[in-house]
Amino acid sequence: MSTVLSEERTGTKPPAASAVRARRAGRRQQLLACVTLLAPFTALLVAVFLIPVGYSVYLSLFSQDHEGLGFGGGTTVFTGLRSYLAVLDDPSFRSGFGVIALYCVIFVPVVVLGALALALLLDSGLVRLRRTAQMMLYLPHAVPGIIAAVIWLYLYTPGLSPVIKLFAEADIHIDFLGLHTVLPAIVNIALWSGLGYNMVIFYAALQALPREVIEAARIDGAGGLRTALFVKVPIIRGSVVMVCMFALIGALQLFTEPTLMNQATPMVNSRYTPNMYIYDAAFRRNNYGLASAASVILLVVTCALSFAVTRWAGRRERSAR
Amino acid sequence: MDDAPTRKVAAYWQRLVDQDLVRVEPVDSQQWRAHLQNGETVGYMAGAWAAGSLMNSTPGGKGKWAIAPLPQWDPAKPSLGTQGGSTFAVTKDSRHPEEALEFIIWMVTSPDALRAKLSSGISSAYPAVPALVPVARKEMDTSYYSGQDIFGLFQQSARLISPRWQWGPRMTSTITSVEDGFAKAGAGSGSIIGALRQGERRTLPDLKSLGLSVTTN
């Protein structure tokens, strides 16, 4: 938004030269203020975002060359795409994406549908103690991720967990940390943390809906469920897409919960997700070229995914009109 | 990593796993310790250091355990591998490298050091210096093992270790991959030989990215 000169508002014309001088001084002052306000953030942008990303790309093009049996230090050489090829060739990196894909298939529908259902229920006016319910459902968001994971891990650990004890008394034995149950167990932690947060987003969007539309639907004879599904949901489509996208991006970054599980059960290995692979490559295998290449690949995939989802949503939006 | 002798060993253990004669669980995990303390574990394979570890984790097992040599494929040509061990290193940016080295030498070669270690009751470290073995035999309190001469047994076994086997570069990473596969095999998904092959496949990208030329055969 540009500034409006006072002369245009009052309608009088002061002498030309001093007006120009005043204007220039005013603009210069504004520019100065703008730069001052933007400077700290821009400095951070460069130092904490652009430089590391650039450095990461640079590092991914270099690697250590070892000779002979690979013992002893190596010499750093330019290797071009060698690290990238090694990463893409690595079954443990690819399987990480496989795990994420499976995780998304389970997690995203459940969290989106669950949050949407709860938001619709709260919006429908059928629920008592709405504010209390909303606040309670939202509280897990205040719990830091690793602590939520630790609490649930203890609830999954035989010996510590009252849930397992309860089941055992009914003669049901579930191993929450077994080979096929560990991924749903991780999904559960993310679901517990994310349900309330997404519900609040949907609820806010629903509250912002024009009441006339809902009234119109009711006059047309649509029941509560009908109204909810066919009137409300399509209108807040934008929020739904946004929530899905952030859930997907979050899923790609999965690190905290599996890292904790990795300590607790052998069914989650140290390269279970792409982020764990990167951490493992950098800090356990000390292979920075590999780790950087993997980081860049993950970054590209994340950006591509968000770009694709936004584009797809935009196209749907346009065709819907 | 799946040559003929490896396949033979893998097949042997696979049979035992399939017949539910062995339990596959992580060492020093909660289940592991619970099984030991409840007397549900008959035996396990480990290095010499594990004698002290067992004494520490399962005090209630005193007098109930003994140590036996590993069975041999061919008793006429016995041979053993190793599991675990310790090394000591001084880092490049150590501020007192000479003093550190001096301490390490003392810790590894001095009978006093060994005595101190063994008297803690939780260590059964087999000394790297052959001359210290008699010291260990004398000093170690083996009442937990009903007075068995465990260091004598360790000494005999140590002589059988095959010197022809060598760790590869990035071995810890390979071992981790192999162990992941073992865990899954124990849970019924995949096999032991599959775990070894997977460990090989997962090591190759690392080695290649470090400029090492790798041949697989």
Add this chain to the structure above:
Amino acid sequence: MTTHRLTSRAVANVVVLIAALYTLLPGLWLLLASTRNSDALFSSNILDLSDFSLWQNITDLFSMEDGVYGRWYLNSLLYAVVGALVGSMISVAAGYAFDKYDFPHKEKLFGLVLTGVMVPPTVLALPLYLVASGVGLVNTFWAVFIPVLFNPFGVYLARLLSSGYVPTEVLEASRVDGAGELQTYLRVSLRMLGPGFVTVFLFQLTAIWNNFFLPMVMLSDQHLYPLSLGLYTWNSSATVSPEYYPLVVIGSLLAVVPLIVAFVTLQRYWKSGLTAGSVK
């Protein structure tokens, strides 16, 4: 018609009740488990209140390892509260600038900011580590503090809130009065942005408090750990030394309670931020 409405009500309330119970279950367990001592934690019935060791657990917690837990708490407060304060000041200033001023390549720069939103902190952590180790800042307070100040979403949010809360007429009036731009910002605009500032602050606070990967990567000195990393370390030792289990439990409880209190009291700021961000 009425019975239909009654059943709808019943179903709706039951569903929400189940969801609420699901949400509360871990918290409830945490509360009860914090009152157990080490042995009771593993064996006895969780609802048996006869052995109340809450204060004992708290004492043990703060005395373990020379009070390192207290150190972790302080660190978390520094990283999260001070970091969010400074960070949101920076973000709000930048968002305001984007909103109120024009300059060449403005939208391109803003596009870069939006890219920053898309890039999750985990992808940046490793490169940051490598840069920091090149500069010699690894394993210091600043290694975690400086990166967490960067909050592109805060800038995006601040721009939205600035256009909502601070009308341009106010700026005009201030200019006519002869006040300098920065004076206007500090004296007039910030005051009007008040609630928006709190929103940005809360978002950043949560993000920093939740950030696990960055401290894990940057820090090896336990005395610099935030709470999350410290508790994680204790949990790692717990399999070998079970006396850590009750400490992790009570430690988690004490870590979570202030956050929950803060959230409950400041929830309306949250809602406004989420509304502004989602209803674009």
